[in-house]
Amino acid sequence: MDPLDRAFLANVMDLMLDAVCVVDGEGRFVFVSAAGERIFGYTPQELIGRPMIELVHPDDRERTLNAVAEVVADRHLPIFENRYLRKDGRVVHLMWSARWSPADGVRVAVARDVSARKRAESVQAALYAISEAAHAAEDLMALFAQIHRIIGGLLPAKNFFVALYDAPGDWLSFPYFVDEHDAAPPPGALDAETLCAELIRSGRERLLSRDSADAATSAVHPDVGRSAVDWLGVPLSGSQGVIGALVLKSHSQEVRYGPADVELLKFVSAQVAAAIERKQSQLRLLHVAQHDALTGLPNRSLVRDRVATALARARRDGAGLALLYLDLDQFKPVNDRCGHAVGDGLLQQVAQRLKHCVRASDTVGRMAGDEFVVLLSHLHAPDDAPGVAEKIRQALCRPFEVAGHTVLVSPSIGLVGYPAHGEDADQLVQRADEAMYAAKRAGGNRVCVAGGGRPPGG
Incomplete structure (x- = not known):
C-alpha cells in the first residue's frame, strides 16, 4: 500500500x-x-x-x-x-x-x-429489583439487606447504611448499618450536628471528601467513628416528606465517589423510599390483622400459627413445649362494679405481667375477653412449665391499681405439653382450654394439667 x-x-x-x-x-x-x-x-x-x-x-x-x-x-x-x-x-x-x-x-x-447503555440497563434492573424486594422481603431488615445488595451492583457499597426519620418523635435511628470500621450510632434527635441529620433537615444530597475545603470548614461531624475518605448521602423522600437517608462511605483512596455517583444514587433513592414506605405499610396492616387492638398481644389467629411453628421446631429438635390457657376469676364482677374502662385497663396490665413472667422467645396471646394463652417453647426440663405457670398464678394474684381502683383477681390456668397431650396445634389449644375450665370448676386460682394431674404449687 x-x-x-x-x-x-x-x-x-x-x-x-x-x-x-x-x-x-x-x-x-x-x-x-x-x-x-x-x-x-x-x-x-x-x-x-x-x-x-x-x-x-x-x-x-x-x-x-x-x-x-x-x-x-x-x-x-x-x-x-x-x-x-x-x-x-x-x-x-x-x-x-x-x-x-x-x-x-x-x-x-x-x-x-457501551458503558452508558449497560449502566442504564443496570439501573432499570435495580429499580425493578427494589420494587420486587418490597413485596418479597419478610421485614424491613431483610428489605435493607436486599437494597444494599442491589445498590452494590451499581456502585461500590462496602460501607452502607440506612437512616430512618420518625417525624412525630423528631427521632433519627440507624436500623441497617454496615461499616468495616464503625458500629451503628445510637438513635438521636434531628437537631444533632451530624452529617445525616443535616442531610435530612436540608433534604439535599451531599458528597463530602475528607481532603476537600468543604470538609475542613464544615460545622457538622460524622454520625459515628472516623471521618471517611468520601461520604455520599442522599435523602429518602417519601409521600409525606423525607423519611430517612441512604449513605455510602469509602475509607480507601482506591474507592472514590463523583458527581455521576451522586446522580445515580439520587435516582435510585426515590424507588428505595417508595419500597420502604410500602413495606412499612404492609407490616402495619399485618400487625393490625394479627394482634389484639387493646393489649397489643398476638390474637387467636397468630397464636395458632405460633403454636404450629413451635410444634414443627419441637419435632425437628426433639425438644418439648407447653401451652398455658388462662382465664381471670372474678373479671365480670370487676367490669360490672367499676365499668368497662377499668376492665380494659385491667386486661392491659394483665398482658404486661404475663410478658414479664416469660422469656422474650415465648409467646403471650389474647384469645378473647379475659382469656389468654402462653406458649413456652424450647423446654428441656419437665418442671419448667409448671414452674412458669405457678409464677404466673402468683403474679396475677397481686393487686392491680387501675384508674384509682384497687382490683383483685386470680387466674384459672390449664396446662398441656407436647408430646404428652397432643400432636397438633388445634388439639393442644383445645385440651389446654379444657384443663383451664377444670381449674375453674375446682374453684379457680389454681393450675390444672390436662388429664387431671396437678403441678407443684397448683
Missing part, C-alpha cells in the same frame, strides 16, 4: 470513536487506534506489547478466552461483550466485533464503549 494511503487509513481509524485493536497470536496488543486511550485510559504506546487478557475484568477472563478461541477457529461470532478495567480502576463495558487473519497471524477487533 502506498505510504500516503497508509497515513490516510491511520488518520481515518484515529478519527473513529470506536477503538481498532490488533492482537497477535500470543494475545498481545500490536496496534491500538487513538480511541483506545479514551476507552482504556492507556495511551496506545502503553498498550503495545501488553497481554490483552490483563486488562479484562477478572470475572470475564474465562469467557473472553473462550470467545477468542471461537474467533481464531473462524466460527461466526459477530458480537461479544465483556468488561475491561481502565487505568484509573473504573470498569468499562465493551462490545466487540473481531476476525482472525490466518495469513497475518493476528486478530483484528473493534471495541465500542
Whole structure:
C-alpha cells in the first residue's frame, strides 16, 4: 500500500470513536487506534506489547478466552461483550466485533464503549429489583439487606447504611448499618450536628471528601467513628416528606465517589423510599390483622400459627413445649362494679405481667375477653412449665391499681405439653382450654394439667 494511503487509513481509524485493536497470536496488543486511550485510559504506546487478557475484568477472563478461541477457529461470532478495567480502576463495558487473519497471524477487533447503555440497563434492573424486594422481603431488615445488595451492583457499597426519620418523635435511628470500621450510632434527635441529620433537615444530597475545603470548614461531624475518605448521602423522600437517608462511605483512596455517583444514587433513592414506605405499610396492616387492638398481644389467629411453628421446631429438635390457657376469676364482677374502662385497663396490665413472667422467645396471646394463652417453647426440663405457670398464678394474684381502683383477681390456668397431650396445634389449644375450665370448676386460682394431674404449687 502506498505510504500516503497508509497515513490516510491511520488518520481515518484515529478519527473513529470506536477503538481498532490488533492482537497477535500470543494475545498481545500490536496496534491500538487513538480511541483506545479514551476507552482504556492507556495511551496506545502503553498498550503495545501488553497481554490483552490483563486488562479484562477478572470475572470475564474465562469467557473472553473462550470467545477468542471461537474467533481464531473462524466460527461466526459477530458480537461479544465483556468488561475491561481502565487505568484509573473504573470498569468499562465493551462490545466487540473481531476476525482472525490466518495469513497475518493476528486478530483484528473493534471495541465500542457501551458503558452508558449497560449502566442504564443496570439501573432499570435495580429499580425493578427494589420494587420486587418490597413485596418479597419478610421485614424491613431483610428489605435493607436486599437494597444494599442491589445498590452494590451499581456502585461500590462496602460501607452502607440506612437512616430512618420518625417525624412525630423528631427521632433519627440507624436500623441497617454496615461499616468495616464503625458500629451503628445510637438513635438521636434531628437537631444533632451530624452529617445525616443535616442531610435530612436540608433534604439535599451531599458528597463530602475528607481532603476537600468543604470538609475542613464544615460545622457538622460524622454520625459515628472516623471521618471517611468520601461520604455520599442522599435523602429518602417519601409521600409525606423525607423519611430517612441512604449513605455510602469509602475509607480507601482506591474507592472514590463523583458527581455521576451522586446522580445515580439520587435516582435510585426515590424507588428505595417508595419500597420502604410500602413495606412499612404492609407490616402495619399485618400487625393490625394479627394482634389484639387493646393489649397489643398476638390474637387467636397468630397464636395458632405460633403454636404450629413451635410444634414443627419441637419435632425437628426433639425438644418439648407447653401451652398455658388462662382465664381471670372474678373479671365480670370487676367490669360490672367499676365499668368497662377499668376492665380494659385491667386486661392491659394483665398482658404486661404475663410478658414479664416469660422469656422474650415465648409467646403471650389474647384469645378473647379475659382469656389468654402462653406458649413456652424450647423446654428441656419437665418442671419448667409448671414452674412458669405457678409464677404466673402468683403474679396475677397481686393487686392491680387501675384508674384509682384497687382490683383483685386470680387466674384459672390449664396446662398441656407436647408430646404428652397432643400432636397438633388445634388439639393442644383445645385440651389446654379444657384443663383451664377444670381449674375453674375446682374453684379457680389454681393450675390444672390436662388429664387431671396437678403441678407443684397448683
